Amino acid sequence: MTKQARLILEDGTVFIGTSFGAEEESRGEVVFNTGITGYQEVLSDPSYCGQIVTMTYPMIGNYGVSRDDFESIRPFVHGFVVREHCEVPSNWRSEQTIASLLKEYNIPGIAEVDTRKLTRIIRQHGTLKGIITTSDEPVEALLEKLKAPLMEDQVARVSTKNLFPVPGRGPRIVLVDFGAKYGILRELTNRGCDVIVAPYNVTADEIRRIRPDGILLSNGPGDPKSVPEAIHMIQEILGEYPLFGICLGHQLFALACGADTEKLKFGHRGGNHPVKELSTGRTHITSQNHGYTVTADSVMNTDLEISHIALNDGTVEGLTHKKYAAFSVQYHPEAAPGPYDSNYLFDHFLEQVTTFVKGEKAHAATR
Known part of the structure; x- marks a missing residue:
């Protein structure tokens, strides 16, 4: 029987x-994602840590879950909301259902919800705290639970705890893991990079000891101002190596350069x-998942300039540094939701790295 x-x-x-997945109680920030496909990538994106995700597409789960489509080692959402949950997927790659995946990781799901109404509420009022439960506890008691603040240490929860290598023969890139998706690592390794993955609280001196050729600041969950150690590290090391920031990494890069960030009403997902x-003047179709944005006016008195803007609402989507080989984007260039419009950004980053390495070798030869 369905509970x-x-x-x-x-x-x-x-x-x-109706309940699917784990029969548990879970709190989180309720957000919505407009993707037609990609629910497995959504479930396993560490940037959703602490959030209850609503899928606006009406049927979810119809192609099952595959080992090869994860963006991290496990799902990180705190709950999953759908209109129709497909219990019997039809796809030759499917290895399990989303219900079994959620149950495996103790994550509750709820189906047969009017997701259009829920999305309209979020769009009108902004993101709201919510709770999914299978208990019959009174609503008043559950609302009391929602008065407590939500977690603010999401980055520490999803980041690697230790440095580890992903060996390659190309340039050495330090990937600072604030909740990095596998897609970023794939793009670097596909280009032959020698990648060292570092925890979110890695220091500038620890990075220098690795002797990298470039630094990539990854995506991640939550408020960028909740990661002050990363902002300090970027400030200390900026200009020493080429730098590329993605999503949360973009926001941290902006804060380190003196710009400011603010929370969006309901985010871009x-x-x-x-x-x-x-x-x-080109328009790129991009994949996005963020609740905060760089405040455009705050960029004016910094060494940054705006390189990309969102056409839906005019928010900042990219920054470049006026003095150093450093740039960032708010969206996910490693994601391919159909088009591969933004893939070139990894090549641009590695071109900067190559120029840097040649300059270092030339400087060494003259000493």
Whole structure:
């Protein structure tokens, strides 16, 4: 028999549906993702740590779950909300259902929810705290639980605890892991890079001892201002090596350079967000997952300039440094939600790295 589940929002709205996955109680920030496909990548994206994710596409789970489509070692969402949960997937690559995956990692899901209504509430009021439960506890008691603050240490939870290598014969890149997706690592290794993955709290001196050719700041969950040690590290090492920031890494790069960030009303989460590259006038279709943005006005008095903007709302989507080989984007160039528009950014980063390495060798030869 199917068990009843409830999703209660902090404003008192109650959604009643059916439980799938783990029969547990879980709190989180309720957000929505507009992707038609890619639910497994959403579930396993560390940037969703601490969040209950609503999928706006009506049927989820129809192609199952494959070993090869994970973006991290495990799912990190705190809950999953869908209109229709497909219990019997039909795909030759499928190895399990999303229900079994969620149950395996003790994550609750709720189906038969009016996800259009829920999405409209979030768009109108902004992201809200919510709780998924299969208990019959009174709504008033559950609302009391929602008054407690949500976690703020998501990056520490999802980041690697120790340095580890992913060997290659090409340039050595330190990938600072704030919740890095496998896609970023794949793009670097596909280009032959010798990658050293470092924890979020790696120091500038620890990076220098690795003797890298470049630094990549990864994506990750939560408020960038909750990772002050990373901001300090970037400030200390900026200009010493080529640097590329993605999503949270982009925001941390901006903060380290004196810009500011702010929370968006309901964030950007999906695979079809148009972004304009200002230098060429080209529009790229991008994959995005973030709740914070760099404040455009705060960039004015820094050594940064805006390189990309979102065409939906005009927010900052890319930055370049005026003095150093350092740049960043708010979206995910490693993701391929159909188009591969943004893949070139990894090549651009490695071109900067190659120029840096040649300059270092030339400087060494003159000493």
